[in-house]
Amino acid sequence: MGRYSGKTCRLIFMLVLTAGFFVAELVSGYLGNSIALVSDSFNMLSDLISLCVGIATGRISRRARRGPSATYGYGRAEAVGALSNAVFLTALCFTILVEAVLRLARPERIDGPELVLIVGALGLAVNLVGLLIFQDWGSCCSRLQPRAAAAPEQLQAVPGPGREEAAVVECQEAVEAGDSLNTQKRPEEQTVQKKEKKSEALNIRGVLLHVMGDALGSVVVVVAAAIFYALPLDANTPCNWQCYIDPSLTLIMVVIILSSAFPLIKETATILLQMVPKGVNMQGLTERLTDVPGVSSLHEVHVWELAGGKNIATLHVKCQTTSDYQDASYKMREVFHEAGIHSVTIQPEYIDHKTSELICSSPCISKACASQLCCPQQEVALTHDNGYLEKNGLSLTLRKNNSLNKNAVEIPIEHTLAGAVIKNTDNCKKSDDKSYLHSTHF
Amino acid sequence: MADNGTGEPRQPRYRRVRLMCMLALTFLFFVVEVVVSRLTASLAMLSDSFHMLSDVMALVVALVAVRFAQRTRATHKNTFGWVRAEVMGALVNAVFLTALCFTILLEAIERFTEPHEIQQPLVVIGVGAAGLLVNLLGLCLFHQHGGGGHGHSHGGGGSQHHRRGSRPKLERSSGDGDAGLRKEETNTLVENCGSTNGVNQEKLGDGKAELQANGSIGPNSLDVEVEEDSSGQLNMRGVFLHVLGDALGSVIVVVNASVFYFYWNPCPKDGPCFNPCVNSHCIENATVAPPLDNADLLSQEGIHVAGPCWVLYLDPSLCLIMVCILLYTTYPLLKESALILLQTVPKQIDIYSLNLKLRKLEGVEAVHELHVWQLAGSRIIGTAHIKCHDPASYMKVAKHIKEIFHDEGIHATTIQPEFSSVGSESGVGKCEFPCRTQCALKQCCGTAEGSTEKKTKTSSIAISCSEIIIDSPHHKTRRTKSENIPAVRLEADDDPDTQFESSL
Numbered sequence: 001m002g003r004y005s006g007k008t009c010r011l012i013f014m015l016v017l018t019a020g021f022f023v024a025e026l027v028s029g030y031l032g033n034s035i036a037l038v039s040d041s042f043n044m045l046s047d048l049i050s051l052c053v054g055i056a057t058g059r060i061s062r063r064a065r066r067g068p069s070a071t072y073g074y075g076r077a078e079a080v081g082a083l084s085n086a087v088f089l090t091a092l093c094f095t096i097l098v099e100a101v102l103r104l105a106r107p108e109r110i111d112g113p114e115l116v117l118i119v120g121a122l123g124l125a126v127n128l129v130g131l132l133i134f135q136d137w138g139s140c141c142s143r144l145q146p147r148a149a150a151a152p153e154q155l156q157a158v159p160g161p162g163r164e165e166a167a168v169v170e171c172q173e174a175v176e177a178g179d180s181l182n183t184q185k186r187p188e189e190q191t192v193q194k195k196e197k198k199s200e201a202l203n204i205r206g207v208l209l210h211v212m213g214d215a216l217g218s219v220v221v222v223v224a225a226a227i228f229y230a231l232p233l234d235a236n237t238p239c240n241w242q243c244y245i246d247p248s249l250t251l252i253m254v255v256i257i258l259s260s261a262f263p264l265i266k267e268t269a270t271i272l273l274q275m276v277p278k279g280v281n282m283q284g285l286t287e288r289l290t291d292v293p294g295v296s297s298l299h300e301v302h303v304w305e306l307a308g309g310k311n312i313a314t315l316h317v318k319c320q321t322t323s324d325y326q327d328a329s330y331k332m333r334e335v336f337h338e339a340g341i342h343s344v345t346i347q348p349e350y351i352d353h354k355t356s357e358l359i360c361s362s363p364c365i366s367k368a369c370a371s372q373l374c375c376p377q378q379e380v381a382l383t384h385d386n387g388y389l390e391k392n393g394l395s396l397t398l399r400k401n402n403s404l405n406k407n408a409v410e411i412p413i414e415h416t417l418a419g420a421v422i423k424n425t426d427n428c429k430k431s432d433d434k435s436y437l438h439s440t441h442f
Numbered sequence: 443m444a445d446n447g448t449g450e451p452r453q454p455r456y457r458r459v460r461l462m463c464m465l466a467l468t469f470l471f472f473v474v475e476v477v478v479s480r481l482t483a484s485l486a487m488l489s490d491s492f493h494m495l496s497d498v499m500a501l502v503v504a505l506v507a508v509r510f511a512q513r514t515r516a517t518h519k520n521t522f523g524w525v526r527a528e529v530m531g532a533l534v535n536a537v538f539l540t541a542l543c544f545t546i547l548l549e550a551i552e553r554f555t556e557p558h559e560i561q562q563p564l565v566v567i568g569v570g571a572a573g574l575l576v577n578l579l580g581l582c583l584f585h586q587h588g589g590g591g592h593g594h595s596h597g598g599g600g601s602q603h604h605r606r607g608s609r610p611k612l613e614r615s616s617g618d619g620d621a622g623l624r625k626e627e628t629n630t631l632v633e634n635c636g637s638t639n640g641v642n643q644e645k646l647g648d649g650k651a652e653l654q655a656n657g658s659i660g661p662n663s664l665d666v667e668v669e670e671d672s673s674g675q676l677n678m679r680g681v682f683l684h685v686l687g688d689a690l691g692s693v694i695v696v697v698n699a700s701v702f703y704f705y706w707n708p709c710p711k712d713g714p715c716f717n718p719c720v721n722s723h724c725i726e727n728a729t730v731a732p733p734l735d736n737a738d739l740l741s742q743e744g745i746h747v748a749g750p751c752w753v754l755y756l757d758p759s760l761c762l763i764m765v766c767i768l769l770y771t772t773y774p775l776l777k778e779s780a781l782i783l784l785q786t787v788p789k790q791i792d793i794y795s796l797n798l799k800l801r802k803l804e805g806v807e808a809v810h811e812l813h814v815w816q817l818a819g820s821r822i823i824g825t826a827h828i829k830c831h832d833p834a835s836y837m838k839v840a841k842h843i844k845e846i847f848h849d850e851g852i853h854a855t856t857i858q859p860e861f862s863s864v865g866s867e868s869g870v871g872k873c874e875f876p877c878r879t880q881c882a883l884k885q886c887c888g889t890a891e892g893s894t895e896k897k898t899k900t901s902s903i904a905i906s907c908s909e910i911i912i913d914s915p916h917h918k919t920r921r922t923k924s925e926n927i928p929a930v931r932l933e934a935d936d937d938p939d940t941q942f943e944s945s946l
Contacts, residue, residue, distance in 0.1 A: 030555075038555075042548045049544070068793045070786040071813040080783050083530075084537045091541030094499070098492040105488070272530055272783045274817070275520045282518045300856070302521040306785065314825055314856040322833040326861075345811065345825040347856045 008058065011207070014130050015051045018044055021126045025119055037119055040221060043214055044123070046092055050085045050210035057081025058203050061307070075307040076271065078203035083268040085206030086261045089213060093254045093261075096217075100250040107243035113228035120221035127215035134208045205264050213257045220249040270305070277305040280339055288335045294319055294328035296351055303341060311341040318349045325350075454512050457674060458505065460583045461681065465501040468494050471576050475569055482565050493691055494573070496542055500535050500684040507531025507677050511818070525818040526783075528677035533779040535680030539687060539772050543765045550761040557719055557754035563703040570695035577689035584682040674819075676782075679775050687768045694760040702753055709748045719751035785815040788822055791850050799846050800826065805835040806843075807862055814852055824852040829860045836861070 022044035029037030061077035110116055224246040233242060269275075276282055280303055289298055301315040313336055319325040325348040336344045475491035510527035517523070560566055709715035787793055791814055800809045808829040816822050824847055830836040836859040847855045 038552065039548075045548075046544070068787065070784065071793060072785045072815065074784060074786075076784045080533075080780055083533065087534050087537040088541045091496075091538045092545070094496065095492075095542075095545045098489065098495075102488060269530065273520060273524065273526045274522045276518065282521070300854075302516075304521065316856065343811075345827065345856045345858045347858060 007204070008055065010133050011051060011055045011058065014133060014207075014211075015048065015055065017126055017129065018047050018051060021123065022048060025123070028115075028119065037116065040119070040123060040217070043217055046088070047210050047214050050088060050207055053081050053085055053088075054203055054207040061203075072306055075310070079268045079271045079307055082202040082206035082264060083272065085210060086264045086268070089206075089209055089261050090258065090265075093213070093257050096250060097254050100247040100254070103247040103250075104244065107239040107247070109233050109239055109243055110225055110228045110246070113225040113232070117222060117225035117229055120218050120225055124215060124218035124222055127211055127218055130211040131208070131215060134204055134211065202264070202268060209257070209261055209264060212260070213253075216253040216256060217250075220246065220253055223249060271307060274302075274304040276303050277309075277311050277340075280311065280341065285335070285339050289315075289332055292328050292331045292335065294324035295332070296320060300347075306343075309340075310343065312343045313341045314345045314347070316347045316349055318351055320351055322348075322350075454508055454674065457678065458508055461501055461505045461508065464580045464583055464681075464685070465498060465505065467576055467579065468497050468501065471573060472498060475573070478565065478569055482562055487566060487569060490570075490573070490691070490695060493542075493688055496538070497684055497688050500538060500681060503531050503534050503538070504677050504681045508674065511674065511677075522817055525821065528674050529779050529782045529818050532676035532680040532775060533783060535677075535684060536772050536776040536779060539680070539683055539768065540776070542687070543768050543772070546761055547765050550758040550765070553758040553761075554755065557751075557758075559706070559708065559748075559754065560699055560702045563699045563706075566699040567696055567703065570692050570699060574689060574692035574696060577685055577692050580685040581682070581689055584678055584685060676775065676779055683768070683772055683775060686771070687764070690764045690767065694757070694764055698757045698760065701756055705750065706753050707746075707748055707750075710746055715746040715748060717748040719748065719754050782816050782818065787814050788816045788851075791822070791852070796846070796850055800828070800843060803839050803842055803846075805830050805839040807831060811858075814850075817854075820851070821854065822852045824855045825858070826855070827858045827860055829862055832861050833859070 022041050025037055025041035025044060029041055057077040057080065060074045066073045227242055227245055231242060282303065286298060286301060289295065296318040299316050303311060303313045305311050317328065319328060329346050332346060333344055472491050472494040475487055475494060479487035479491060507527045510524040514523040514525050709717060793814060797809055797812055800806060806828055809826055811825065811827040814822060814824045828843060830839065843857055844855060
């Protein structure tokens with residue numbers, strides 16, 4: 001509280017500017033009796049709303065920490081805010097599209113092009129200022145970096161000491177665990193910064209999209225008004241090609257805006273749908289995990305991104321003994337660490353020969369909850385009861401490998417097994433349950 | 443499971459069928475309205491037809507979400523399956539609806555300043571009534587989703603998965619318990635639409651078929667139905683709200699056009715006429731300029747006065763009321779889906795008491811990194827790190843831990859045991875298996891504040907329970923081992939200076 005990062009300051013500045021211009025446009029529209037001005041001022045209003053959403057979610061995600069209502073904090077608020085902004089923009093584009101189509105059906109001329117030209121130019125100026133402000137932000141300092149020596153070097157465009165101070169303050173705030181031994185991990189940190197920039201940039205990108213859309217709208221207004229100003233149309237002559245400029249340019253603008261909104265929606269969807277983060281290769285990761293000695297099998301492997309490059313993984317591991325687990329868990333964490341996943345929760349299960357290797361030894365306490373598990377256990381049961389193909393394939397492979405390598409260590413078996421099983425089950429329900437990819441009997 | 447041999451699960455299929463029906467109907471009506479507007483050259487009709495188009499878009503979003511969410515299997519791209527798609531579809535629809543309300547608001551405000559007359563009110567009434575019919579049909583189709591739970595039964599079937607009796611008391615969970623089977627549908631348009639306290643019996647006709655069909659389904663698809671039910675609820679609520687908004691819009695169109703038709707005295711096509719409602723500086727068809735505010739004088743002189751003016755203001759006012767209603771009903775949906783997407787703790791779970799219960803268990807020394815979040819619908823996921831003294835005591839406690847989670851309704855849990863070293867008091871409370879310090883930023887909860895964790899600059903690593911770890915306050919960890927674990931020791935000796943920090 002009480003600290004203002006460069007980011008919030010900019011957003012607030014832009015908010016004030018846009019609000020002021022909105023009021024000015026509204027008043028002048030009513031005074032000058034120009035509906036075009038009034039409707040353009042409402043574009044500013046939508047800008048305002050998106051700015052408010054951006055500021056609010058930025059505040060929420062940075063201020064509210066873990067608590068009883070959100071154990072992960074509210075870091076995701078920015079992704080949700082970005083999605084809301086993008087969807088809001090898409091809806092507005094839809095209505096603008098509708099209006100443009102109506103205008104194409106019934107072209108109208110612009111009355112009083114001078115006033116429209118002036119106010120349109122002013123609006124364009126405001127939007128360009130906004131774009132510049134946020135554009136600069138995108139390449140500006142990465143706030144979240146370790147406090148130690150790395151800070152000044154890794155700041156990229158650094159205009160002005162004020163921002164640097166703010167950045168350092170942010171850094172100090174965010175990195176409470178200082179670590180002076182950075183030297184060997186520098187590249188990691190840079191990826192850390194980039195990822196965090198990327199996700200905070202998600203929030204800013206949502207706002208940026210709106211500003212850009214508004215700027216394009218102002219460009220269209222200016223161009224159309226300029227044409228009407230340069231080639232004035234009498235009130236009596238029917239609408240010629242000039243009247244079609246505005247709607248057609250608007251259509252092009254809508255296409256441009258939508259094409260830049262969809263990537264943002266896709267990126268936020270990756271986070272919000274709990275998808276595997278982009279830099280993580282699940283197959284390679286699980287293979288490396290099963291390579292770890294002591295690991296008999298894995299299942300329920302989940303990797304997802306909380307927000308801002310923070311990846312979280314959970315998995316269940318079947319081991320023979322406790323010491324196996326102890327050693328294996330440390331190594332598994334290293335594997336995860338190299339993959340960029342730093343919050344890992346590993347549940348050990350010990351093999352008892354009553355239950356199969358593949359099924360989780362400790363799901364919820366009764367089978368009735370099976371449907372409420374995140375990934376229902378009956379999938380595994382399916383492969384054993386119903387899926388003859390998989391079952392036969394699986395057990396055939398298992399047995400085959402066992403007979404060949406009775407005394408061998410698990411690792412090579414798992415490799416070939418994984419390969420063989422993947423082939424067998426690929427045509428069926430994909431590799432949903434990792435367990436039968438990486439399990440062996442001994 | 444979509445590719446199960448027994449056929450698609452009923453619930454999502456019926457949902458899809460409904461969505462597609464409504465989609466086809468709405469699109470057809472949109473086309474009809476466009477054609478009629480061209481024939482009658484009515485701009486208002488054309489703009490109203492685009493409201494139908496927005497409905498179509500909402501339905502498409504919902505359909506895509508339902509399609510996605512059927513794939514509950516983990517894949518390489520998404521280890522949780524795609525069940526969250528419906529929650530996201532609900533959020534998208536809610537935001538979309540809010541944006542539409544915003545634009546309607548703007549149009550209404552513009553109409554206040556510049557009232558329009560309706561051209562050809564009869565045609566508008568006709569088409570508006572037809573649109574209202576289509577929307578009412580849609581409301582009936584999606585009615586259950588807007589009001590309460592969806593009906594399906596799970597009688598019969600010999601599988602163990604049919605037993606729902608042990609399901610915990612979740613207000614939000616999908617249909618559970620045989621007690622909930624006969625719950626009535628509530629016709630609430632407002633909040634808590636998604637709370638499916640029970641499984642409702644569907645309306646007649648449709649319901650009967652479903653009951654029978656459900657009886658013959660295999661266990662797995664039934665499970666999937668029930669799960670998807672409550673997360674699909676959110677999605678369907680979004681659609682329902684869109685259709686509701688459209689229905690209200692049609693009502694307004696019809697009411698407005700009828701009032702206009704019956705009360706409005708239009709300007710005749712010929713002859714002088716004065717329209718006091720429209721703020722124009724000229725008088726239509728007039729050659730003289732009578733005083734503008736004297737309507738009686740005008741009519742005495744034979745100049746027709748159009749009016750009454752309040753008729754023209756009816757449209758925007760009704761629109762404002764409609765916007766208020768829509769926003770009021772959309773806000774709960776927006777909030778609910780946003781809370782799920784934010785990974786918040788579901789409302790019915792009290793983390794503090796859960797934490798307390800866990801810590802009270804015998805053998806549990808500390809609990810940290812307790813996370814509970816809702817994937818979608820009734821699938822709640824929890825993770826925790828439980829610190830015990832040694833593996834044996836953990837094994838005793840493990841089942842109780844799972845029971846505690848189960849009682850809260852959290853069935854997918856990942857419990858990580860950590861074993862405190864002998865005699866290391868300060869070790870209690872710190873996570874024993876942290877990532878390295880540099881990752882502190884990238885850990886999910888990298889900067890600690892929870893009451894059960896303490897942030898320190900040093901930490902200890904317990905590699906195996908047989909190790910004895912000595913805590914030291916300054917960047918040093920020394921390990922002595924009572925067992926010989928060569929591989930681990932090698933690693934430990936390699937990095938004597940490396941710090942490890944608690945992953946808080």
